[in-house]
Amino acid sequence: MLATYATHPERTRGRLYPEGESAFREPYQRDRDRIIHSSAFRRLKHKTQVFVEHEGDYFRTRLTHSIEVAQVARTVAAALGLNSHLTEAVALAHDLGHTPFGHTGEDRLDELMAPHGGFDHNAQALRIVTSLEQHYAEWDGLNLTWETLEGIAKHNGPVTGALPYALAEYNAHHDLELGTHAGAEAQVAALADDIAYNNHDLHDGLRAGLFTLDELAVLPIVGDMVREVDVKYPGLEAGRRQHEALRRVFGVMVEDVLVTSKRLIQQDNPASVEEVRALDHAVIQFSNGLWSDIKLIRKFLFKRMYRAPSVVEMRERVSKVLEDLFAHMLANPSDLPSNWQGQLGGANETAIARHVADYIAGMTDRFALQEHARLGLG
Structure with missing residues (x-):
């Protein structure tokens, strides 16, 4: 049962190129499946987050990250009465536009493309699913629904000011209403991304030996979870201790999103997805306190991981x-x-x-x- 403020498949705005719908899959399930079967999605297997792909088999790739984001997003969406198929489609597509070599590659390509409109991975993801995937007989791209395209373009919030080149190019002939928030499903995908990459960057940094779990114990959230594990499992082997602590960090973040978002939804009482879009703020959020804690964790990671000499x-x-x-x-x-x-x-x-x-x-x-x-x- 979907909440009134969820995106209901029978009310979809449809696809740019009309086509018959499936008798046994709703439109957003088809979008998800098309994304999974795309060439760009398969290539995420050999695109990395922070480390170069050949540096180790256990570091996250864009593919494993996208799967983790989708798992978190499905959980949150189901708990809030949202459309989990649409949420999963946006989550699986959110990193399709990334270059090789993670954010390093995007930063350099953006610099190189500065005279020609720059480069933005969110806009590139939209370009991939609307143009660069060229497998269907009747159109370029995947011909996804308006709602999935909106979610890919706006999952980080309204897009205002100077638009990235690829986004402006597409929006000129298929209006995604970039100045408003996306539906709650895309908002869930965005926060699921934050939860997943903060946790797995901590995990990958530990595996790479850039810092220790005891060094992480000075951080908010992480320190409390390390102490909780040490009290419950004194003398636990290092690998299990690390896993038990970080999975609890994961749980704290998910729980905070659910509690905060339920409160905001109750406060705003949107009666439809259109009313969610019309709000001047996102309805899916971390609490102010947890967001402050996450910023401290990011500051630590920036110094000790992203700017580590290696x-x-x-x-x-x-x-x-x-x-x-x-x-x-x-x-x-x-x-x-x-x-x-x-x-x-x-x-x-x-x-x-x-x-x-x-x-x-x-x-x-x-x-x-x-x-x-x-x-x-x-």
């Missing part, structure tokens, strides 16, 4: 790889795969640059390194 050294190396690939492909578009060259007839420099950016952004960590070596750019 990670900084890797960032510099892979930034150079992307810079070399971009410069070479821009100067030599004939080195693009043949199926990419056919779309460049008569294109100006900006169009070629955006085409090259699409190609490079779709690369996995491994393929980017292989192409860099194959072209003799090292």
Whole structure:
């Protein structure tokens, strides 16, 4: 049973290209399934969060992260009476636009694309599902519902001011009402992303030896959970101690979102998803206290993980790889795969640059390194 403020499938605004709907799957289930079966989703297996893909088998990739986000999002959506299929579709799609080498790759590609409109991974995710996936006979993209596209574009909140190039390009012919909040399902996906990556970055940092669990024990939330585990399981083996503490951190964050969001929904009393969109604030939120704690955890991770000497050294190396690939492909578009060259007839420099950016952004960590070596750019 869906709440009145949820996104009801029978009220969908439909797809850009009309098509018959399934007799046994609601529209948002079909969206989720199309995302899972897309080429871009498969490539997430070899795209990393912080570490380069070949550095270790146990570090998170964009694929494992997306699955973890979807799991959290489904749990929260079900507890709040929201449409779990739509929530899962947005959660699984939210990282499709990421470049190889995590945020390092995105930052460098954005710098390289500055003269041509920049690069934004959220906008690129929308571009992938509306254009770059080219498998269907009657349209480019996946032809997802308006609600799923809205969620991908706006899951971090209203998009105002200067729009990312790819987002402005699409929105010009299919209005996603970028100035409002998305439905509550997309808001859930956004906070599930925060919960998942904060927890797994702590886990991956521990596995990489960048800090210890006892060093994390000075942080809010984490410290309380470490002490709780130590009281309940004195002398517990290190790996189990770490897991027990971090899974409790996970639970605290999920519980806080549920309690806070239920209070906001009760306070605002939206009678429909349209009323959720019309509010001047998100209805899915952390409490102020927990959000302050999360910011302290992020500050710790920024210093001890994202700016750790080994990670900084890797960032510099892979930034150079992307810079070399971009410069070479821009100067030599004939080195693009043949199926990419056919779309460049008569294109100006900006169009070629955006085409090259699409190609490079779709690369996995491994393929980017292989192409860099194959072209003799090292």
